[in-house]
Amino acid sequence: MTHSAENPLHHPEVHQASLSGYVANFLITVLVMTAALWLARDNSLPAGSLVGWTSLLALVAVLVQAYLLLHMNWSKAQIWHTVAMILFVPLFVVMIGLTMWMFHGLYQRTAIAMPHQTMAAPMHPAPAASAAAHTVKAA
Amino acid sequence: MFVHLQGPWNPVWGRLSLQAIPYQNPILVGTFLFAMIAALAIVGAVFYFRAGPYLWREWFTTVDHKKIGVMYCLLGLVMLFRGFIDALMIRSQQAMAVGPHSPGYLGALHGYLTPFHIGQVYTAHGLIMVVFAATPLLVGIMNIVVPLQIGARDMAYPYLNALGFWLTAAAAALVMLSLFVGNFAHGGWYGFLPYFELPYSPGVGVDYWMWAFQLSAIGTTMGSINLIATIVKMRAPGMTWMRMPIFTWASLSTNLIALTSFPVLMVSLALLGLDRYFGTHFYTAGQGGNLMLYNDLFWVWGHPEVYFLILPAFGMMSEIIPTFSEKTLFGYATMVVASFAIGGVSWGVWLHHFFTMAAEPSVNSFYSVTTMLVGIPTGVKVFNWIFTMYRGRVRFELPMLWALLALFLLLVGGMTGMMNAFAASDYMWHNGVFVVAHFHMMVLLIASSIFGAVEYWFPKVFGFKLEQRWGKWFFWFMVLGTAWVFVPMFILGFAGMTRRLDYVPVTQWAPYLRVMLVGMAFYVVALGFFVAHLYVSLRDRMKNRVGADPWGTTRNLEWMTHSPVPAYNFAFIPRVHARDEWAWRKEHGMANLGNESFEDIHMPRNTGVPVLLGALSFALCFALVWRIWWLAAACLGLVVLVIILRSFARKTDEVIPATTVAGVERAAQDALASPARG
Ligand code: HEM
Numbered sequence A: 001m002t003h004s005a006e007n008p009l010h011h012p013e014v015h016q017a018s019l020s021g022y023v024a025n026f027l028i029t030v031l032v033m034t035a036a037l038w039l040a041r042d043n044s045l046p047a048g049s050l051v052g053w054t055s056l057l058a059l060v061a062v063l064v065q066a067y068l069l070l071h072m073n074w075s076k077a078q079i080w081h082t083v084a085m086i087l088f089v090p091l092f093v094v095m096i097g098l099t100m101w102m103f104h105g106l107y108q109r110t111a112i113a114m115p116h117q118t119m120a121a122p123m124h125p126a127p128a129a130s131a132a133a134h135t136v137k138a139a
Numbered sequence B: 001m002f003v004h005l006q007g008p009w010n011p012v013w014g015r016l017s018l019q020a021i022p023y024q025n026p027i028l029v030g031t032f033l034f035a036m037i038a039a040l041a042i043v044g045a046v047f048y049f050r051a052g053p054y055l056w057r058e059w060f061t062t063v064d065h066k067k068i069g070v071m072y073c074l075l076g077l078v079m080l081f082r083g084f085i086d087a088l089m090i091r092s093q094q095a096m097a098v099g100p101h102s103p104g105y106l107g108a109l110h111g112y113l114t115p116f117h118i119g120q121v122y123t124a125h126g127l128i129m130v131v132f133a134a135t136p137l138l139v140g141i142m143n144i145v146v147p148l149q150i151g152a153r154d155m156a157y158p159y160l161n162a163l164g165f166w167l168t169a170a171a172a173a174l175v176m177l178s179l180f181v182g183n184f185a186h187g188g189w190y191g192f193l194p195y196f197e198l199p200y201s202p203g204v205g206v207d208y209w210m211w212a213f214q215l216s217a218i219g220t221t222m223g224s225i226n227l228i229a230t231i232v233k234m235r236a237p238g239m240t241w242m243r244m245p246i247f248t249w250a251s252l253s254t255n256l257i258a259l260t261s262f263p264v265l266m267v268s269l270a271l272l273g274l275d276r277y278f279g280t281h282f283y284t285a286g287q288g289g290n291l292m293l294y295n296d297l298f299w300v301w302g303h304p305e306v307y308f309l310i311l312p313a314f315g316m317m318s319e320i321i322p323t324f325s326e327k328t329l330f331g332y333a334t335m336v337v338a339s340f341a342i343g344g345v346s347w348g349v350w351l352h353h354f355f356t357m358a359a360e361p362s363v364n365s366f367y368s369v370t371t372m373l374v375g376i377p378t379g380v381k382v383f384n385w386i387f388t389m390y391r392g393r394v395r396f397e398l399p400m401l402w403a404l405l406a407l408f409l410l411l412v413g414g415m416t417g418m419m420n421a422f423a424a425s426d427y428m429w430h431n432g433v434f435v436v437a438h439f440h441m442m443v444l445l446i447a448s449s450i451f452g453a454v455e456y457w458f459p460k461v462f463g464f465k466l467e468q469r470w471g472k473w474f475f476w477f478m479v480l481g482t483a484w485v486f487v488p489m490f491i492l493g494f495a496g497m498t499r500r501l502d503y504v505p506v507t508q509w510a511p512y513l514r515v516m517l518v519g520m521a522f523y524v525v526a527l528g529f530f531v532a533h534l535y536v537s538l539r540d541r542m543k544n545r546v547g548a549d550p551w552g553t554t555r556n557l558e559w560m561t562h563s564p565v566p567a568y569n570f571a572f573i574p575r576v577h578a579r580d581e582w583a584w585r586k587e588h589g590m591a592n593l594g595n596e597s598f599e600d601i602h603m604p605r606n607t608g609v610p611v612l613l614g615a616l617s618f619a620l621c622f623a624l625v626w627r628i629w630w631l632a633a634a635c636l637g638l639v640v641l642v643i644i645l646r647s648f649a650r651k652t653d654e655v656i657p658a659t660t661v662a663g664v665e666r667a668a669q670d671a672l673a674s675p676a677r678g
């Protein structure tokens, strides 16, 4: 069961490899990430939809890599890897969900301005009182 | 593209210049001399005994999980010593620098350490103890024990195993180097934003901290992948999930935590890196940045991390206590469930590290409740251990003493943790020394389990028992030191003392601080006993030789093979019949391994590539710290090149011929039969 002498190149996982798959993965990932970077730098979308779009692009990048690079699929050789990966999804939900919940409340309760406000008035943080007033409305 | 730097920079040396060498600081010069003498002694010994080729062949290039584990433990011990020295400096500074009339030495206004210097000391202390002492020791022990417990001949990825170790070692070396070239971060081990941003911490200290942390995180993640794959894929035939030893279960749970949480740490540090090197604004106070995001991301890793540390310690206790109670572990299934419940809950509690951030009351309440939930599975474990001892024939040998101390510290640490978990009371003492005392109970519990585990498994790895007399002195002085340091610390916590003080303004606290210093003296004595313990054990090693089962009442597979374990672990992969297989075999008269028809054994082959990659990563991080771009680019290029070249290597394995196996097995049997056994 330990290191058997058989040729590792015969393992079914190894046969999932394909040059075109890797190249496609590389190109798509670069494209998606560049698009996200460009969106963030360009900064012309409103904050909410900027977050939405970059998250969507991130999701695309993750799925593409999971499929083309890690070969997560339903084949007999890979199905358990795929299932294991899916079992981790709740962690993402917990982490991102709880973080959003916490920041949502925090923004309402503190003088930290919402992202789009800080962008509109760069450099100097607004005086606490007025910022707090803004924030309450913005949220 | 790069961010503008304050201070000089040139293309050849980056920010490095002679001023970076702190030769004006007598403490550091002394340390440097000590390090040099130690290094010279080691190098001299290596040359004198012509051990170089042996070390390179048998240790540096090894992919044997046991040897890698031993090296992890040695690294952990060295760093434990370094961290202890840091602790001594913190405690003595605080004992000296009390009140406005306390004298100052060596350029400090009070005490003998300037604020900048003691800041580096406590930052290094925290990072080293968590990441470079406890983690390597735990990973090392898992490395040694898990494959043996599941009846495997090595890890799933022996090469990756070596790589993980050398990256960790490179990261530790980077921290050590910061003593003599440049300086270290001085804002606390977990980083402090926006203080750690370039404008406020313009020096290289934060960069050292960041890259060392990052490198060790990569190493630990690799180790966790390896251990998970090993446990899932390499169990001996018959070793079903519910027959797995508890330590292996704990390792599985803990490495699942590591695999899922360390990437978060890497991201949170990488974003800080982008801020510091490219001028982005992830954690700045303005321009769309959010400094609380750092706290959030860091503790998303940070809390699972503390359970990453404690679960293997629980696993060790679960192995030691049954052996020395001469009973099977009480409540095996609940133990498994509790390990995974702790792992799971640990993912939903991280905000308790910043209750005071001003989140909504509902958020704080949520995290209070989840934090307290951890107490349930932990309590289950405590009762299981107690019921294991109940009506057992408890033998107070050294491993058991350490396990019991760990159990006691768990109670203290757990109860005070529960007190922290009330957001309302945490508001009173957050960032105070009460919290510090709480988590030191926890990490001392881990240290105790580690010492117990070392006592327990040492004979398995090296073939002889550690002596008990000095070991007991060591144990009791550790107990004394712990009591004298941390009871006053709890009291001072309630009195309102904040953590990380370089100067203590309240003179009424002086007596407590002095008592703590006495505690440190006990620890120093304990260190002396530890050295004596090792020395006497090594001296008498022939007298203390042992066979496969040195404690007589052990229960799991690792005790079935010879001590010391041969390179291939098991001449025959065992077939597992029951939980506590070894105990089962002893009961059923199947303890004898004897089988004469040995076979060839196929094993991974040693390689120097991991050492090389470790060295290159070290140079890469050094170059990044000092912003020597050409060196960084060259090292990165070489790392990629070496990885590509290695992937073409064909001869990555070798065969141990049956005759060799037969020879080794016979020698082990003979050693057992010989009267040298004391
Ligand atoms: C019963 C389980 C535990 C509970 C309820 C608990 C609770 C807490 C809470 C609420 C804090 C934050 C206090 C503050 O900063 O004001 C804290 C800090 C801490 N705990 Fe625990 N804890 C538990 C177990 C552990 C374990 C097992 C470890 C380590 C192995 C640990 C290590 C730490 C560390 C390192 C910190 C502080 C980190 C820092 O601020 O530098 N805790 N704990």
Ligand SMILES: [Cu+2]
Pocket (backbone or CB within 6 Å): B302, B303, B306, B349, B350, B352, B353
């Ligand atoms: Cu925590």
